[in-house]
Amino acid sequence: MRRMSGFNLVSLTLGLAFLYLPMLILVIYSFNASKLVTVWAGFSTKWYGELLRNEAFLDAALVTLRVAVISSTIATVLGTMAAFMLVRLGRFAGRTLFSGMIYAPLVMPDVITGLSLLLLFIGLSVDRGIFTIVLAHTTFCMCYVSVVVSSRLGSFDISLEEAARDLGCSSWQAFRLVTLPIIAPAVISGWLLAFTLSLDDLVISSFAAGPSSTTLPMKIFSAVRLGVSPEINALSTIMIGIVAFGVVIFSIMSKRATVRQQQEERDAFHS
Amino acid sequence: MRRLTLIALPYLWLLALFLVPFLIVVKISLSDVALARPPYFPQFDLSAGWSGIRDFFSELDFENFVFLTTDDLYWRAYLSSLRIAFLSTVFTLAIGFPMAYAMASASREWRPTLMMLVILPFWTSFLIRVYSWMGILSNNGLLNSFLLWLGVIDQPLQIMNTEIAVYIGIVYTYLPFMILPVYSTLEKLDGSLLEAAEDLGCTRTSAFWRVTVPLSKPGIIAGCFLVFIPALGEFVIPSLLGGSQTLMIGKVLWEEFFNNRDWPVASAVAVVLLAILIIPIILFQRNEQKQREADQ
Numbered sequence: 001m002r003r004m005s006g007f008n009l010v011s012l013t014l015g016l017a018f019l020y021l022p023m024l025i026l027v028i029y030s031f032n033a034s035k036l037v038t039v040w041a042g043f044s045t046k047w048y049g050e051l052l053r054n055e056a057f058l059d060a061a062l063v064t065l066r067v068a069v070i071s072s073t074i075a076t077v078l079g080t081m082a083a084f085m086l087v088r089l090g091r092f093a094g095r096t097l098f099s100g101m102i103y104a105p106l107v108m109p110d111v112i113t114g115l116s117l118l119l120l121f122i123g124l125s126v127d128r129g130i131f132t133i134v135l136a137h138t139t140f141c142m143c144y145v146s147v148v149v150s151s152r153l154g155s156f157d158i159s160l161e162e163a164a165r166d167l168g169c170s171s172w173q174a175f176r177l178v179t180l181p182i183i184a185p186a187v188i189s190g191w192l193l194a195f196t197l198s199l200d201d202l203v204i205s206s207f208a209a210g211p212s213s214t215t216l217p218m219k220i221f222s223a224v225r226l227g228v229s230p231e232i233n234a235l236s237t238i239m240i241g242i243v244a245f246g247v248v249i250f251s252i253m254s255k256r257a258t259v260r261q262q263q264e265e266r267d268a269f270h271s
Numbered sequence: 272m273r274r275l276t277l278i279a280l281p282y283l284w285l286l287a288l289f290l291v292p293f294l295i296v297v298k299i300s301l302s303d304v305a306l307a308r309p310p311y312f313p314q315f316d317l318s319a320g321w322s323g324i325r326d327f328f329s330e331l332d333f334e335n336f337v338f339l340t341t342d343d344l345y346w347r348a349y350l351s352s353l354r355i356a357f358l359s360t361v362f363t364l365a366i367g368f369p370m371a372y373a374m375a376s377a378s379r380e381w382r383p384t385l386m387m388l389v390i391l392p393f394w395t396s397f398l399i400r401v402y403s404w405m406g407i408l409s410n411n412g413l414l415n416s417f418l419l420w421l422g423v424i425d426q427p428l429q430i431m432n433t434e435i436a437v438y439i440g441i442v443y444t445y446l447p448f449m450i451l452p453v454y455s456t457l458e459k460l461d462g463s464l465l466e467a468a469e470d471l472g473c474t475r476t477s478a479f480w481r482v483t484v485p486l487s488k489p490g491i492i493a494g495c496f497l498v499f500i501p502a503l504g505e506f507v508i509p510s511l512l513g514g515s516q517t518l519m520i521g522k523v524l525w526e527e528f529f530n531n532r533d534w535p536v537a538s539a540v541a542v543v544l545l546a547i548l549i550i551p552i553i554l555f556q557r558n559e560q561k562q563r564e565a566d567q
Contacts, residue, residue, distance in 0.1 A: 026403045
């Protein structure tokens with residue numbers, strides 16, 4: 001193995017420090033007793049207590065979670081269907097338009113997507129609320145899901161599915177028993193991506209939300225705009241903690257899955 | 272039949288919630304402001320029949336676009352968005368390339384961990400990552416107190432609410448988008464090519480510039496677009512870190528819509544922004560296409 005040169009080591013260390021230091025500072029200062037960022041007035045968890053007593057934040061968190069679960073689930077179903085259309089169906093009328101509509105939202109600035117959806121909702125006089133946020137999130141999330149799933153489908157060996165059909169499966173059975181298990185990792189990571197994107201979205205939600213529905217990013221944004229507030233530090237630390245925990249669990253699970261798979265392959269080879 | 276439902280559902284969804292809304296934006300950008308609800312004119316009136324449709328189209332005009340060219344606020348906003356997006360892309364490349372290079376030269380067992388460390392911030396909230404800089408950059412923030420303590424400066428630097436803070440914010444939040452594509456091309460790079468270059472008399476530096484950089488071009492291009500395109504329409508970073516002085520078009524659109532309630536002008540701003548973005552977006556897709564073909 002090549003040894004890391006000094007320059008590489010330095011640039012990597014500095015780069016990772018740049019990525020992680022701001023978040024680390026946030027975590028440390030969430031335990032600061034003082035309201036000021038620069039003054040360390042001793043260890044305290046009072047901002048966590050204050051956060052948990054703040055019902056507006058809790059409500060917003062619930063709205064955000066609900067929206068993210070619903071919209072990433074619908075987006076996964078629609079996005080997987082869209083991936084099948086793009087990879088399997090070959091030419092059909094309006095294919096170019098469809099692939100354009102799948103890729104465009106990925107690069108469209110949020111302000112434009114949000115503005116256009118809001119104008120649609122107003123034009124149809126739909127009452128804005130959780131429902132419209134879900135519609136908006138599903139739309140952009142399904143595009144990400146379809147990109148993730150179609151790359152997996154592209155490398156999928158279609159003869160496996162044909163074999164299942166030859167052995168008497170209906171096309172639905174072939175899909176459920178053969179195709180779906182093989183593309184499952186892509187579908188799951190598509191869902192996870194959609195879920196994080198939905199949790200994270202501020203701009204599109206702000207346009208799509210009505211006066212009565214507020215998501216957590218909207219709440220954070222309006223609190224932060226007024227200045228740095230220690231409650232947000234506590235909230236951020238909780239969110240960073242959840243992500244770190246989730247990622248660790250996920251990577252342990254996927255490592256185990258790889259080991260198990262290798263084991264099975266070895267066993268199959270030896271028997 | 273099943274094929275038809277497979278096509279119809281995602282297709283209709285995107286038509287109804289992506290294409291139609293966008294056409295509405297285009298339509299409203301051609302309308303006039305009215306002091307009513309909705310605050311624009313003309314309305315689409317199907318009940319008036321053919322003459323209603325004709326009247327509707329005769330009322331549409333490019334007045335809002337003309338307005339955008341007359342008020343220099345918009346000019347300055349578009350130009351400074353382009354400048355900020357361009358320079359941030361350059362800075363992101365300058366920081367991201369060495370990192371990607373170091374990752375690709377790390378030993379095989381370290382690579383997944385390093386990759387994870389680069390992706391991890393992407394999973395944490397974008398808003399929180401931007402916010403984390405507010406406490407660092409503000410006048411009585413950590414950076415200034417640190418520099419004062421060191422004695423490098425004797426007055427706090429004004430970084431917060433300037434363009435510099437916006438550059439820091441964009442580079443920070445979009446860095447993974449640059450590192451990952453560059454890393455994926457560098458990782459595929461065949462080491463024997465570099466050895467061949469050295470055998471043929473290249474020094475390590477010239478082999479780097481004449482072999483490594485040209486071969487990693489697809490990744491560099493992809494990374495640059497992935498930073499430049501979203502940075503151009505950025506709203507959150509300039510409004511949290513840039514203060515009132517930094518002009519960026521995403522922020523102008525937001526304010527035009529929510530504060531001035533001028534929907535037709537906001538729509539026109541959106542249409543022009545998209546027109547500016549179409550060229551890089553097409554170039555980006557060409558580049559992706561080319562890379563896909565090269566991979567096969």
